[in-house]
Amino acid sequence: MNNTIGMMKSKAKPLLNKYFSGESIDYREMIAIIIPLFVDQAFLVLMSFLNTAMISSAGAAAVSAVSMVDSLNIFLVNVFIAVATGGTVIVAQYKGSGNMGMVSKTATQAITAVTLFSVLISSLVIIFHTPTLNILFGKAEADVFHNARIYLIGSCISYPFIAIFQAVSGSLRGVGETKPCLKLSLIMNVTNTILNVLFITIFHMGVEGLVMSIILARVIGMAASMIYIIKYNETIHFRIKEALKIDISILKKVMFIGLPFAAEQLFFNGGKLLTQTFIVQLGTMAMTAYAISNSFALLFQIGPNALSIASVTVVGQCIGQRNTTDARKFTKSLIGFSSILFVIAAVIVVPLYPLLIKMFSPPEEIVGTIFMMTLIVAIAQPFLWSLSFIMPSALRAAGDSNFTSVASLLSMWLLRVVLGYILGITLEFGIIGVWAAMVIEWAVRGLIFTGRFKGEKWYSHKLV
Structure with a gap:
């Protein structure tokens, strides 16, 4: 057994050195960054999968309400994550340049900024929750709408807690400390x-019950x-006293990256929300099929999502050292x-579909539709998703x-929204x-970002 493991390691080492080692980072450091992120994403997705399955026991109306509001939750929470x-990015570049003093200051200011954003957004959504739900989901059935109202208010209460958690995790990932994350x-x-x-x-x-568990878990987190x-x-050397002081020069750098990304998340996920309004018109069964299919799509994305998060740390540190070849x-x-x-x-999940779908207890008439949607992403993702999101x-x-x-923004609104409606x-x-339409949008995004990557403009910005 030990000999077999030794042989596998000896064969893997040249490949790891070839593709995951460079002057900036070697493959051991890369693995140390990726593995905790992979485990983290696996737990996040599997628990989301189980949570969706559990709420399915409360009926299609509950699943539809949670799915609808989760689209809004993702829309808003991603604003906090964008600022984080x-x-x-700035923490990773300072880490790459060796300036640990600025690493600490930047992380502290990022946590302060995200906290302020989250309190503002959660307050506004709670105040205007009824018109918000009417605009987005006014055509939903009454029991779906009632459940959505409860879930939205509860989610808003938890926003500041998850925002602070994400800001801390983002700063730790910037310095490559993914194990505590x-x-x-x-x-x-x-x-x-x-x-x-x-x-x-x-x-x-x-x-x-779902609302209570979310709030309590996020407070603990x-x-x-x-x-x-x-x-x-x-x-990071975080000090509450330092967090209460606003450093404009650092915040400008954080916001140079964070604000365009926040705007992107607002409009990108706004497009997803608008797409949800199409699905509401198609009825509760279509909404339930969409919610369950998204859970399957996320199963496929566990590892790639981890690599997408890792790329920010890895590329950021390479750019901090001015090493574009490694980047x-x-x-x-x-x-x-x-x-x-x-x-x-795909090889693991698709054959297990008949067993996994039973966890959701969906109405029999949508089981085939969910399988078709799952099969579409299983085929498309290896070719399209990575260029569309990791790049x-x-x-x-x-x-x-x-x-x-x-x-x-352009690809989302022109393709996923407009083409989705058509x-x-x-x-x-x-x-x-x-x-x-979602899959077609991945393809176009990937082509755009690949073209940009082949040039030199993408690494010409000097942030640190």
């Missing part, structure tokens, strides 16, 4: 799942993350590895945030048409 990503994520997500089992499966509290960076972390090499390697992971995931993460890590944001509603292909 601005911190991650993994541990903190496990604390929050395992707590969330245990509470879901308690409130939804055992006490049958439905959407109210935020508390754990703050305790860690105040008491135990020796890289190009590692971006290509991560994209290639992502495609391999998609194929492996812009790498470009953004080099400071090319304006281009990536504009390109993403295929799904006008041409009456229904939910399959909306789903196909």
Whole structure:
């Protein structure tokens, strides 16, 4: 057994050196960054998968309501993550340049900025939750709308907690400390799942139980993350007194990356929300099929999502050292590895579909539709997803945030929204048409970002 493992290591080492080692980072450091992110993403997606399955026990109306509001949640939480990503990029570049003093200051300011954003947004959404739901989901059935109202208000209460958690995690990823990110994520997500089992499966509290578990889990996650960076972390040196002081010069750099990305997330996920309004018109069954199909798509994306997050740290540190050769090499390697992971995931998940679908207890008439949608992404993702999502993460890590944001917005609104409406509603292909438009949008995005990557403008921004 030991001999077999030794032989595998000896064969793998040349490949690892060839594709994942350079002057900036070697493959051991790369693996140390990627593996905790992979485990983190696996837990996030699997727990989301289980949570969707658990809420399915409360009926199609509950699944539809949670799916609808989760689109809005993703829309808003991604704004916090976008600002946190601005911190991650600047922290990574300062780490690459060896300026640890600025690493600490940048991380602290990023956490402050994200906290302020989250409190503002959560307050506004709570105040205007009724008109917001009426605009987005006014055509939904009454029981779906009632559940959506409860879930939205509860989610808004939890925004500041998840925002602080994401800001801390983003700063830690910037310096390559992904192990504590993994541990903190496990604390929050395992707590969330245990509470879901308690409130939804055992006490049958439905959407109210889901809300309670989300708020409590995010409070615990935020508390754990703050305790860690105040008491135990020796890289960021977070001090509450320093966080209360606004440093405009640092915030400008963070916002140079964060604000275009935040605007992109607002309009990109706004497009997804608008797409949801098409699906509402198609009825509760279509909404349920869409929600469950998204859960399957996320299963495929576990590994590639981890690589997309890792690319920000890796490319950011390469650019901090002014090593564009390594930045190009590692971006290509991560994209290639992502495609391999998609194929492996498809080989595992597709044959298990008959077993996995039973977890959701969907109405029999939509089981075939969900399988068709799952098969579409299983085939398309290895070729299209990585260029569409890992590539812009790498470009953004080099400071090319304006281009990536504009390109993403145009492709989203012209293809996923407009084409989705034409295929799904006008041409009456229904939910399959909306789903196909998403895949077409991946292809166009990938072509745009590949063209940018071949040039030199994407790494010409000097941030640190």
